[in-house]
Amino acid sequence: MVNQVGKQQTDLIRGTLDMLILKVLSLEPLHGWGICERIKLISEDDLQVFQGSLYPALHKLTREGWIRSYWGLTENNRKAKFYELSRAGAKQLKVESAHWDRLSSAVVRVMEAS
Amino acid sequence: MRWLSRLSFRLTAILFPGRMEREMDSEMAFHMEMEARKLMAGGMAPEEAFVQARRSFGEPLRCKEQTRDSWGIGMVRNFKRDAQHTVRSLRRYPGFAATSILTLGLGIGASTAIFSVVNGVLLQGLPFPESDRLVSLCEAAPGQVGRCGSASPPNVADWSERSSSFEQVGVFRWWGGVMETANGSLGVQSLIATPEFFQTMKYKLAVGRTILPEDQVEGGRNVTVLDYDFWQARFGGDPGIVGGTLSLDGVAVRVVGVLDEGQKPPPMNGESEADIWLPLHFDPRDEQARNWRGFHAVGRLAPGVTMESARQEMAAIGQRLSEEHPEVNDGWSIQITGLQDRVVNRVRVTLLFFLGAVAAVLLVTCVNIANLILARMANREAELGIRAALGADTKRLASLLLAEGLVLAFLGSSVGLFLAWLGTPVFLSLAPTGIPRLSEVGMDPTVVCFTLCLAILATLLFGLVPLAKGSNHQPLQALKRDRHERRGGVLGRLNRLLVVSELVLAMVLLVGAGLLTRSFEAFHRWEPGIDQEHLLTVSILASTGEFSSRDAIINLYEGLEEGLEALPGVRSVSRASAGPIFGAWEPDHIRGNENEGEDHPWRSARFYDVNPGFFETMGLSLIAGRDFTRGDTYGSPMVAIVNEALAHQLWPGEDPLGKAVRLEVHGISREVVGVAPDIPPHDPDASVGPEIYWPQRQYTRAATHLVVRTEGDPRGIQRQVADRLAELEPNMQVGPVMRYDELLDQRLVQPRFSMLLIMSLAIVAVVLAAIGIYGVVSRSVVSRTREIGIRIALGAPRGEVLRQVVAEVAALSGAGVGIGLILSLVLSQLIRSLLHGVPPTDPLTYATVAAGLTGVAVLAGLVPAVAATRVDPVEALKGDSER
DSSP: OOEEETTSSOHHHHHTHHHHHHHHHHHOOEEHHHHHHHHHHHTTTSEEEOHHHHHHHHHHHHHHTSEEEEEEEOTTSOEEEEEEEOHHHHHHHHHHHHHHHHHHHHHHHHHTOO | OHHHHHHHHHHHHHHOHHHHHHHHHHHHHHHHHHHHHHHHHTTOOHHHHHHHHHHHTOOHHHHHHHHHHHTSOHHHHHHHHHHHHHHHHHHHOHHHHHHHHHHHHHHHHHHHHHHHHHIIIIISOOSSTTGGGEEEEEEEOTTOOSOOOOBOHHHHHHHHHHOSSEEEEEEEEEEOOEEEETTEEEEOOEEEEOHHHHHHHTOOEEEEOOOOGGGOOTTOOSEEEEOHHHHHHHHTTOGGGTTSEEEETTEEEEEEEEEOTTOOOOOSSSOOOOSEEEEOOOOTTOHHHHHOOOBEEEEEEOTTOOHHHHHHHHHHHHHHHHHHSHHHHTTOEEEEEEHHHHHHHHHHHHHHHHHHHHHHHHHHHHHHHHHHHHHHHHHHHHHHHHHHHTTOOHHHHHHHHHHHHHHHHHHHHHHHHHHHHHHHHHHHHHSOTTSTTGGGOOOOHHHHHHHHHHHHHHHHHHHHHHHHHHTTOOHHHHHSSOOOOOSSSSSOHHHHHHHHHHHHHHHHHHHHHHHHHHHHHHHHTOOOSSOGGGEEEEEEEOOSGGGOSHHHHHHHHHHHHHHHHTSTTEEEEEEESOBTTBSOOOEEEEEEGGGOSTTSOOEEEEEEEEOTTHHHHHTOOOSEEOOOOTTSOBTBOOEEEEEHHHHHHHSTTSOOTTOEEEESSSOOEEEEEEEEOOOOOSSTTSOOOOEEEEEGGGSOOSEEEEEEEESSOGGGGHHHHHHHHHHHOTTSEEOOOEEHHHHHHHHHHHHHHHHHHHHHHHHHHHHHHHHHHHHHHHHHHHHTHHHHHHHHHTTOOHHHHHHHHHHHHHHHHHHHHHHHHHHHHHHGGGGGGGOSSSOTTOHHHHHHHHHHHHHHHHHHHHHHHHHHHTOOHHHHHHOOOOO
């Protein structure tokens, strides 16, 4: 079962897209398609980002100043728009992941109640 | 710093939308390409790979839309779109656009122009440093009611010495003078002032120094300080003039300084120009000098001192001075007024009146615009219905309407600002000279702020009125072509309210204009009993050293008279210190000699010195007794002629001839030898004052007015009189030769100005109201074309429809005019002080205005109504006309 991030109706998953993008970019700068692929790779195909949600999210993160964009060249010498994490973004990543931890462990506790 | 990046991102999105779009397109294209490549690498065929790639992207358009939304500039984009839509739709309805923009422009333009003046004059301070600390001090005569204007220098000096309320107190007065230049004599406007005056005003200098205490020597003609503009005009701004000398009235005067630009004397009586400043010298021990209260005193309050505490202190000092100098100061008190108040008070009522009138015009403008919008809304219901059906919520519609409002308000305000910029100089050129500092009035930041506020108000009006009206519209109903029936006649309830309020405002303005016009006319009905049509007057001042003795002056005068009488066309020439509307009136206190004692108080009377033949020259005949003769000269018994009013006051019922009078300041006793007729004053509301005349040979001064009676039209020899005077005595300061209609004109400048202004505002209001009524009736009738067509087709006489519309308009006019009438009656009391010879409740004015306005209103409604009845019923039934 492939969970399409963004296409799912649950707000829970949708809201984490920002955090996932920040995390991926904390590893290395990537272009939009690269981010999609990386998330797919790391999650072992469990999470697939819906492009219709990716770009709005990327632009929003740029607007907020958490990531920066620049035009660069890919390995194939194609011009592409790359994104990288900013210092404020790194801070935001910590904040959001802490929040996620609290949230997900709470959900787990509820689900494991007997 | 994040807010900075947020801001710059949004700004980029707003300013460079094209670039953002292109980047987004190429980014997404790249993404699809990479996806396709990946699929091809996995073995898929290229075409299928691309199709698959695209499909996985979802709907690109939707993706783009959502991305754009994420830019966070939705509001701005919406606004831009709405604004563009507004401009397009305005182009489709140029009538509405033109009317609303021009209406707003006119309203804003008029109010901004007039507000500029009010702001420049009333609201700004005087152009002196810390002018709110400056006060005018003056002495009020015993028993005097109202404001005083003058003081005597020795008294002022004592005040200054004894009081601690003032930093400094100075004294000054206007004077004349004749300056000798290489090109002949030049009359100059001089001011004589104490050094303390310069310190009080804190004048700045361009060159040299001001007047110092050591300059105050007897005669006071040793040094002078020049005015900046005079220095530029006469000496070309040459700083070398300082240290040099001028010849003033035949005496060499040393120039010690030049005042800086803009340093003018306080405009006490409307005048505020001076050419040169001279030192004022007086002897504090001279009781006569203490009695000559012909000077203005200005003081600067010490820091922390209030006007109230200064008044209290001065009351005590005044009391002590009264006791110390019983003959001259007994019963006199000291008044202190803020200088700013003193200067603008005269015009305060007028300007506030204009402000009120402008507010009324603005209201009419707003009402008109509201009307226009409502009318237009009727046509937009379909459009709004469609928008709602396509998903626009109330918020979106509101922002659409608000954006439209902003565009219209912006356009209207720009027109308004432009009109104000054009109109302000026109307004200034019509204004009378009495308004202080009018030349400095212009569009300044306060005024622009004011205009912006008006613009914002207009925006809200434009935007919110339709919103209020249309917030409960039904989209489905709107899409149907049927308009729902409006109950209560042709006009909707809101429309009726608006029409009535416009009429009320127009009525109030018209009544104001009418009253002022009648007041203005009252001045023209002045019947003084003199031969106005054949008189010329000219003031002369023989101020050079040659004319210092009594005999010299009399010789001069008689020489001038002879010289002028020799001119063809001159019937007779005479002289007087002042007369009906020429010269300045001078008061003194008078008492009949037999009536000495406490129960016969001094009465106020005006005095004039005249020569024998004066009354005859003016065209007046004495009522009793005789005129002065050459025999009434210095050394002969002192005589006087009184007017009927004075005779009646002092000796009611008795024969005044032979009675003696004494004057307070001019302490001599005089015997009454003649009685002159009363001359009604120019102001229709004023009553005849008591007046006393005495012969110039018994009271000789170097200043007088020549009065010339002509055979025919005085216009013919006006020039010649002026030239002859210059020939006869070049060393004399001569004023302009004036006819009586010119003198009247001068006096009427202020009331004429008021009248013209309010008249134009009233006309604007009436025109706007008429347009408003026309528009409203026309729209309503048009929207009911179908119904009217049906009624006519069913046999209703055309006249019936017409009658119904006219009846409604007439009813509304009646209501508007009626309410306006009551409001006018109340408000007209406020301008009582501007009206002369006309009561604020003048029935003729009210009746005329009411009839006129009703007529205009009915006519404005009649025109579209008649057009409606000409509707072809077949056309009407076919469909609603698209207007």
